[in-house]
Amino acid sequence: MGAQRSNGGNVRRLLIVDDEPGVQDVLRFAFKETCEVAVAASADAALDLLVRWPADLVLLDLVMPGRSGLDLLRELSERPARPPVIVLSALGTVSTAVEAMRLGALDYVTKPFEIDALRIKVEHALVRRELEREVERLRFEVHGRTRLGRLIGQSARMQEVFRTLERAAASKATVLVLGESGTGKELVARALHELSPRREAPFVALSCAALPETLIESELFGHERGAFTDAREKKIGRFEAASGGTLFLDEIGELSTTVQAKLLRALQERSIERLGGSGPIPVDVRVVAATHRDLEREVEAGRFREDLFYRIHVLPIGLPPLRERREDIRLLAESHLSRAKAAGERGPDRLTATALAALERYDWPGNVRELENALDRALALAEGEAIDLGDLPEAVVRAERLERLREEIRGGRLTLPEAIARFERECLEEALEAAAGNQTRAAERLGLTRRLMKLTMDRHGIGE
Numbered sequence: 379m380g381a382q383r384s385n386g387g388n389v390r391r392l393l394i395v396d397d398e399p400g401v402q403d404v405l406r407f408a409f410k411e412t413c414e415v416a417v418a419a420s421a422d423a424a425l426d427l428l429v430r431w432p433a434d435l436v437l438l439d440l441v442m443p444g445r446s447g448l449d450l451l452r453e454l455s456e457r458p459a460r461p462p463v464i465v466l467s468a469l470g471t472v473s474t475a476v477e478a479m480r481l482g483a484l485d486y487v488t489k490p491f492e493i494d495a496l497r498i499k500v501e502h503a504l505v506r507r508e509l510e511r512e513v514e515r516l517r518f519e520v521h522g523r524t525r526l527g528r529l530i531g532q533s534a535r536m537q538e539v540f541r542t543l544e545r546a547a548a549s550k551a552t553v554l555v556l557g558e559s560g561t562g563k564e565l566v567a568r569a570l571h572e573l574s575p576r577r578e579a580p581f582v583a584l585s586c587a588a589l590p591e592t593l594i595e596s597e598l599f600g601h602e603r604g605a606f607t608d609a610r611e612k613k614i615g616r617f618e619a620a621s622g623g624t625l626f627l628d629e630i631g632e633l634s635t636t637v638q639a640k641l642l643r644a645l646q647e648r649s650i651e652r653l654g655g656s657g658p659i660p661v662d663v664r665v666v667a668a669t670h671r672d673l674e675r676e677v678e679a680g681r682f683r684e685d686l687f688y689r690i691h692v693l694p695i696g697l698p699p700l701r702e703r704r705e706d707i708r709l710l711a712e713s714h715l716s717r718a719k720a721a722g723e724r725g726p727d728r729l730t731a732t733a734l735a736a737l738e739r740y741d742w743p744g745n746v747r748e749l750e751n752a753l754d755r756a757l758a759l760a761e762g763e764a765i766d767l768g769d770l771p772e773a774v775v776r777a778e779r780l781e782r783l784r785e786e787i788r789g790g791r792l793t794l795p796e797a798i799a800r801f802e803r804e805c806l807e808e809a810l811e812a813a814a815g816n817q818t819r820a821a822e823r824l825g826l827t828r829r830l831m832k833l834t835m836d837r838h839g840i841g842e
């Protein structure tokens with residue numbers, strides 16, 4: 379078997395299509411050491427076999443009973459994954475050779491052939507085939523990965539997001555990215571641009587939350603000189619700046635209804651007008667919008683225009699919160715740590731098993747962003763060779779301690795009253811810590827009267 383593999387370790391499949399048993403035997407013998415060889419005695423048999431057994435190279439006789447080799451070539455040229463073909467023929471006429479090459483044959487050999495010369499041609503063709511495969515694989519890796527940007531996720535939920543994303547990227551329709559804070563909405567918007575035919579044109583982002591209403595309009599649509607008091611120069615808006623490319627409108631739920639109306643018009647008419655009146659300027663822009671809000675609820679509450687909602691809700695992409703895809707936490711954490719290491723940050727690039735378990739258990743209300751912040755903090759604090767539980771934020775550690783309490787109760791190692799007492803003590807300490815030792819404020823946080831607070835503290839021997 380070893381002899382049938384190339385250096386890359388792949389099996390090389392050679393299909394011989396010839397009706398003469400003598401030729402079949404000679405060829406089978408010549409290549410059995412270097413290839414897995416199959417033989418078909420007719421064009422039809424070859425076509426059938428190729429469906430089940432994708433060959434890397436076909437040696438094809440032109441003159442056969444039934445359909446000819448040229449017929450086979452013609453038929454193959456319509457198939458999507460067509461193997462390269464070297465044509466063998468006793469005819470040796472130039473016109474047949476030309477016709478075969480025109481139909482996509484790689485090379486041409488006349489019978490009777492020199493077996494060593496044929497071996498060299500076969501070897502070249504197979505190497506070429508392997509290189510093509512390798513290029514294909516690398517192209518997939520480079521484009522597939524970098525165009526998804528830093529987006530990662532092996533969970534079924536994220537894989538689904540990636541599939542939707544690829545489909546959406548090919549279209550021109552407006553995409554609405556929905557998800558809690560820190561779930562990767564901006565990364566998705568960038569990936570959409572990178573995967574789209576617009577990737578060479580600009581990607582322009584604008585956060586609608588960051589600006590007062592008066593500024594948003596001129597940011598979006600630009601203004602003419604003298605359009606308002608401060609407009610000393612003409613200004614191109616983000617719509618025009620994104621021409622041919624993608625405009626990312628982040629936190630679209632924060633737009634005032636006035637600006638919503640203008641945005642709707644721009645999307646419907648595919649043109650904008652600068653403030654101060656320029657007349658309509660056509661813009662070819664693909665809009666990607668994002669929000670952490672429940673836009674349907676905003677529509678019901680009358681804060682978001684229904685017509686704009688339907689206009690941007692064409693292709694929604696919903697990003698799952700991190701707590702609903704815990705299997706990605708390890709991957710995200712490890713990739714963040716190795717990125718930090720590669721950027722020359724101090725600190726370990728590993729997690730202890732305990733720390734990882736705590737990360738995987740925590741609920742991450744701030745999602746991936748919160749996870750990354752927790753890791754950055756841990757990197758700065760960590761003394762050891764790996765990030766340990768103690769290096770993680772209080773909230774994570776506390777959740778982990780609670781979970782262990784639960785486990786101890788389940789395992790019968792702790793009674794409920796003991797567990798409650800421990801829990802109570804932790805809550806007290808936490809509230810006192812948060813209130814910087816001020817007992818009155820700590821009591822308020824816990825919903826206790828000052829007197830009950832004091833009693834509980836005494837019971838635990840705190841503050842004596």
Ligand SMILES: Nc1ncnc2c1ncn2[C@@H]1O[C@H](COP(=O)(O)OP(=O)(O)OP(=O)(O)O)[C@@H](O)[C@H]1O
Pocket residue numbers: 528529530531557558559560561562563564565566670710746747750
């Ligand atoms: N799937 C993911 N893979 C890798 N990194 C991610 C992923 N999702 C989010 N991140 C990282 O988390 C951080 C927050 O992501 P991003 O800014 O895209 O979130 P967002 O949804 O826009 O949040 P916000 O609503 O708070 O603006 C970034 O550092 C981003 O690189």
Ligand SMILES: [Mg+2]
Pocket residue numbers: 563564628
């Ligand atoms: Mg964002």
